[in-house]
Amino acid sequence: MNETDFLSSLARRSGDPAISWLMKMTLDRPAMFSLAAGFTDSETLPVAEVGELMAELLRSGADARAALQYGSTAGDPELRKLTLDYVCAQDGLAPGAALTPDEVVITSGSQQLLYLVSEVLCDPGDIVLVEDPTYFVYLGICEALGIDATPVRMENDGIALDDLERTLQSLKDSGRIGRLKFAYLVTYFQNPTGRTTGFEKKREALAMLRSCEKAAGHPIFALEDAAYRDLRFDGPDTPSLKTLDTDGERVIYANTYTKPFATGIKVGYGVLPRLLARPVLRTKGNHDFGTANLNQRLVALALKNGVYARHLPVLRAGYRRRRDLMNAALQQHMPKFVSWQEVRGGLYYWAELPERADTSRGSPIFVNALDHGVLYVPGDLCFAETPARPKPRNCMRLSFGGTPSHQIEEGVRRLGGVLKNARL
Numbered sequence: 001m002n003e004t005d006f007l008s009s010l011a012r013r014s015g016d017p018a019i020s021w022l023m024k025m026t027l028d029r030p031a032m033f034s035l036a037a038g039f040t041d042s043e044t045l046p047v048a049e050v051g052e053l054m055a056e057l058l059r060s061g062a063d064a065r066a067a068l069q070y071g072s073t074a075g076d077p078e079l080r081k082l083t084l085d086y087v088c089a090q091d092g093l094a095p096g097a098a099l100t101p102d103e104v105v106i107t108s109g110s111q112q113l114l115y116l117v118s119e120v121l122c123d124p125g126d127i128v129l130v131e132d133p134t135y136f137v138y139l140g141i142c143e144a145l146g147i148d149a150t151p152v153r154m155e156n157d158g159i160a161l162d163d164l165e166r167t168l169q170s171l172k173d174s175g176r177i178g179r180l181k182f183a184y185l186v187t188y189f190q191n192p193t194g195r196t197t198g199f200e201k202k203r204e205a206l207a208m209l210r211s212c213e214k215a216a217g218h219p220i221f222a223l224e225d226a227a228y229r230d231l232r233f234d235g236p237d238t239p240s241l242k243t244l245d246t247d248g249e250r251v252i253y254a255n256t257y258t259k260p261f262a263t264g265i266k267v268g269y270g271v272l273p274r275l276l277a278r279p280v281l282r283t284k285g286n287h288d289f290g291t292a293n294l295n296q297r298l299v300a301l302a303l304k305n306g307v308y309a310r311h312l313p314v315l316r317a318g319y320r321r322r323r324d325l326m327n328a329a330l331q332q333h334m335p336k337f338v339s340w341q342e343v344r345g346g347l348y349y350w351a352e353l354p355e356r357a358d359t360s361r362g363s364p365i366f367v368n369a370l371d372h373g374v375l376y377v378p379g380d381l382c383f384a385e386t387p388a389r390p391k392p393r394n395c396m397r398l399s400f401g402g403t404p405s406h407q408i409e410e411g412v413r414r415l416g417g418v419l420k421n422a423r424l
């Protein structure tokens, strides 16, 4: 018997998530300069504020008891309402017929929402369109659920519409359009590239997806992952895809309170089309029948009494400083053959090397970097497998989020030295 024969097909399909070994490497080697982890900035975590919120939450006996009890599957009613108000205010939308707290679900991080939506909509062999490159942890979900993650080329302002059109046409031509369930788009300061999708592009992409519904024979959704929307430190905000979802029936909007407040609380949310709210809640009921209630109450209080809003500018200033530090270090220490683009939010720079370079795990560049005490995310992890092209191996994701600011320059200097020695 093979040692995995007894496992379910889902478990056998699941590889070791790269996020787990990257985080473990970071935690196991505290002396290492990690430019890899998606950890947020420890220096700006709202420690004192959370202490005060927690004391307030637990001060009154009845509230404290409620906070320490199980809650409901959909989430704390007050937090759902505050969340809807927050999303509507950000997008200039009016809560109303299409947008009510009933469509809001509070999840254990937005990661859980990504999983739930994928599980609810997809059988093995179904298709989800993903950006090329995309959030690599999402590719792990696709692998486990047997979803065919089909990449669509990325440009500086989001997916390339000509490639989206070509991909949709080829699904129609091959008779596979019926397997297409949704497009997964990380539209704000994307992980890993830092790119933001333009509003007109969102409009056209949504229209293209909708135009395939007749051929598919079912709704085709857009899952907008806005995890980094609040981590914007330069330039104006872009309205969400939800603002284009006139009947409220096709856009799943995912966001989180982890990145812009505290990752340790792991509270995220989704604003769902009515068609999906019930199925998602049923499945969440089977997963955990509710996100940690104490953490939800904490977030609700932070939103209600202005702590969240007051913390955002502090956080943004902290990340802007780190972005500037990394940008200066890249300019000073990277060899000429490395290119990257300025980012206006989020946590990441995406560095591109010449095509012949190999930055993958186990490559001489990766191993040398580790020997010099530096860890980065190999870019190939962020590309879906497809027969249409070999996986690019010439990119790296460099995070300025979790690295102590005094280590950013030294980490980039060491990495630059490794790359210079690679003689590309």
Ligand SMILES: Cc1ncc(COP(=O)(O)O)c(C=O)c1O
Pocket: 038, 108, 109, 110, 111, 112, 135, 186, 191, 225, 227, 255, 256, 257, 258, 259, 263, 266, 267, 268
């Ligand atoms: C693009 C993207 N979406 C979702 C998540 C999940 O975040 P959380 O579960 O903390 O909300 C992450 C975390 O790194 C991310 O980068």
